[in-house]
Amino acid sequence: MRKLAFLVAAIGWGQTFQATPSVARQGETIRVRDAGAATSARMSGRTVRLFPQPEGGRLGLMPVPVLTTPGSFQLEFLGDNGKVLHAATITVRDARFRTQNVVMGREIQELQPSPGETETFAEFRKSVSEIRRWAEPLAAPVPGCMISPFGVKRLHNGKPTGDYHGGIDQRSPAGRPVHAVAAGVVKIVRKFNLRGGTVAIDHGQGLESVYLHLSGFATTEGAVAQKGDVVGYIGSTGRSTGAHLHWALYVNGVPVNPAQWVPLTACPTGNRKARPHS
Ligand SMILES: [Zn+2]
Incomplete structure (x- = not known):
């Protein structure tokens, strides 16, 4: 014993x-x-x-x-x-991140953030709360395959943006439910110009998740979501060229690769439907 x-x-x-x-x-x-x-x-x-x-x-x-x-x-x-x-x-x-081009119309490319969008987001990323609500394994927010992985260097219409993809894009038809990857406190439920319909969740002790381009919401700011709860619906709002889910994980304010936390499969290449949507 x-x-x-x-x-x-x-x-x-x-x-x-x-x-x-x-x-x-x-x-x-x-x-x-x-x-x-x-x-x-x-x-x-x-x-x-x-x-x-x-x-x-x-x-x-x-x-x-x-x-x-x-x-x-x-x-x-x-x-x-x-x-x-x-x-x-x-x-x-070296993770050997690739380069990926996103083709987008001029209005989409020239979108500017809403007043307060950048600041609200920065404030969310900066905060670290005491209570741990997450547990492993995390759950994928939608079942679809991965159109665009984390970390790829992004070009818009062939022009380098100088930025990398800070999250993962999963293929999903518009209107499908988006689920919380873990339990947490819902901090942002807003329609932004650039990010579109946005839900941001603080899972505690330095782990946060965000879900962008949503067409609608199923939660409110201040609510406590459980793992798997529906928090919104797939859309193509903000800087997006087609229905998909962009979601991201932040660890103590830094974007990290969600594929290390959640098993995800890449969409077959050469598929027209698998083009990146930003
Ligand atoms: Zn994306």
């Missing part, structure tokens, strides 16, 4: 200074755990909080930004006083 308890502790929360995966690709999320005194973690000048978990120990999420130069990094575990308790080596690999 004692042996069993020891085994459970050894493979579970008993471990100190865990960072997984230790070899990550650009856009991935590193889970940082400690059963000891670490209360935050730092890598490349970014510090994230480690939150106490009900099963014991602490957990935090360290994003690897898309634009990270591949190489070796130190992930430091910090105590309450900011003292470095331990350092782990993280290898960041």
Whole structure:
């Protein structure tokens, strides 16, 4: 019996200074755990909080930004006083993101954000709330295949935008329900010029999700959504050239690859219906 308890502790929360995966690709999320005194973690000048978990120990999420130069990094575990308790080596690999062109009409291309759109969104991304409402695995918001993966360098009508795709596009007919990927507090339910119908959910402890181009809503700001709840309906509002769902995950304010969190299949290439819609 004692042996069993020891085994459970050894493979579970008993471990100190865990960072997984230790070899990550650009856009991935590193889970940082400690059963000891670490209360935050730092890598490349970014510090994230480690939150106490009900099963014991602490957990935090360290994003690897898309634009990270591949190489070796130190992930430091910090105590309450900011003292470095331990350092782990993280290898960041090149994710080899491709380039993708989106063909769009002039009115669509020239759309400007609504007053307050950029600020509202920035404020949402910046916030980190205390209560963890998410649990793995997350659920895909719609069943459709992936028209456009995360991280691709985007061109609009053949012209580089200098930006990358900060989320995933899934194919789905207009009007289909969009489900929350995890439980969380609904922070934004708005019609924006650029993002179109937008729902943004705070899942707690640094994890957030957003759903764009919606044709309608099934939730309200301040509501608590459960995993799988319908929060809106597929549309093509805002900067979009056809019905699809653009959804994104943010880890401590940084866009990360949802495909690391949710299994998704790419649409067959060469299919006209599988063209990207922004
Ligand atoms: Zn998109």
